[in-house]
Amino acid sequence: MKDRVIYGALLMAGMLLCVLLSPVTRVVFFAAAGILCMYEYCARLRESGIHCAFWALSLFLISAAVLALLGAETELWCAAFAIFVFLSMSSGIFDAKISGRGAVYTAAGLAYPGVFFAWIISISVTELWLKALTLACLSVWVCDSAAMFGGKRFGKHKLAPAVSPNKTVEGSICGAVSAAAVGVIVWALGQWIGALSGISLWLSILICVIASTVGQVGDLSESLIKRMIGIKDFSDLIPGHGGMFDRADSLLFAIPTAYLILRLAGM
Numbered sequence: 067m068k069d070r071v072i073y074g075a076l077l078m079a080g081m082l083l084c085v086l087l088s089p090v091t092r093v094v095f096f097a098a099a100g101i102l103c104m105y106e107y108c109a110r111l112r113e114s115g116i117h118c119a120f121w122a123l124s125l126f127l128i129s130a131a132v133l134a135l136l137g138a139e140t141e142l143w144c145a146a147f148a149i150f151v152f153l154s155m156s157s158g159i160f161d162a163k164i165s166g167r168g169a170v171y172t173a174a175g176l177a178y179p180g181v182f183f184a185w186i187i188s189i190s191v192t193e194l195w196l197k198a199l200t201l202a203c204l205s206v207w208v209c210d211s212a213a214m215f216g217g218k219r220f221g222k223h224k225l226a227p228a229v230s231p232n233k234t235v236e237g238s239i240c241g242a243v244s245a246a247a248v249g250v251i252v253w254a255l256g257q258w259i260g261a262l263s264g265i266s267l268w269l270s271i272l273i274c275v276i277a278s279t280v281g282q283v284g285d286l287s288e289s290l291i292k293r294m295i296g297i298k299d300f301s302d303l304i305p306g307h308g309g310m311f312d313r314a315d316s317l318l319f320a321i322p323t324a325y326l327i328l329r330l331a332g333m
Contacts, residue, residue: 078207085190085199090135092190097131100183103311106300107175114295117164118172119157126150126176130184134191143188150176178287179311182318189325194333196261198325201270202277205248205324206316209241209278210285216240230289238282245278246271264333273327277320284319288312 084095104123111118129146151173158169189195217237225233249271256262256270265273288311292298299308 085195089191092195093131093134093187096183096187096190097127099310099314100127100179100187102303103179103183103300103309103314104175106303106309106311107179110295110297110300111168111171116171117161117168118175119154119161119164119168122150122153122157122172123175123180126180127183127187130187134187137191143184147176147181147184179314179318182322183314185322186318189321192325194325194328197265197328197333198321200255200262201249201252201265201273201328202281202317202320202324204252205245205274205278206281206320208248209245209281210316212244213237213241213282226286226289229286229293233282233286238279241282242275242279245274248278249274265328269327269331273324276327277324280323281316281320284316287319288315 081095085092101124104120104127108118108120108123126146129150130143133142133146154172154176155169157164157172158166161168164172189198213233214237216239217232217234220234220236220240223235224231225235225238250267252262252274253265253267253270256265292300300311301309303309
């Protein structure tokens with residue numbers, strides 16, 4: 067637990083430094099984090115005898131970073147994804163080591179976590195980036211802790227025993243309640259911090275509850291992949307936390323969700 071707190075705080079500090087400096091540092095940070103997740107994904111699959119085209123996955127996120135900094139239109143994003151799906155499947159045709167299974171897993175990696183990282187990269191250069199990241203990150207981080215402690219204290223009913231046997235319905239509810247409290251806090255901060263202003267109390271609470279709930283699904287989705295591969299963590303990069311993919315799983319779903327709701331609310 068001590069290592070988890072210390073290294074979690076260091077990771078959070080590093081992330082805050084990168085995202086607050088400039089749009090370029092935000093894009094570079096999320097692209098680098100995505101490429102690291104892709105590396106962990108490919109490395110674990112390689113241990114199971116499945117070889118992916120890591121170069122295609124990396125180039126996709128580099129392309130996403132360039133497109134974001136250039137302010138590319140939606141059509142170019144769609145074209146980039148289509149091109150890299152084509153390259154992923156082609157790698158299985160022309161590289162016997164990758165073959166069919168590796169090509170399919172490469173294409174799957176483009177969809178998850180690839181597209182989600184690309185989306186977050188694009189969000190990081192919009193006017194709503196601070197609101198979306200603040201609402202999503204704070205609600206997910208608080209929700210994770212509350213769900214863990216609430217599950218240990220009150221947990222009786224398993225949430226998804228086949229995927230993550232330690233998660234409980236009661237813990238999930240505690241997480242959602244804590245996320246609602248985060249919504250109130252973010253709204254209050256908006257009264258003092260101009261960049262967070264303009265979000266109503268109920269919208270702030272709604273976004274935090276939905277984003278944190280979707281984030282829990284993201285956590286379970288990554289656990290589903292780990293179960294399929296037969297591993298506990300994607301790596302031991304961050305003591306007490308596992309790998310970068312293990313840390314990013316919830317945010318990959320939560321940040322785009324917060325951004326979408328903000329856009330739908332006319333912000």
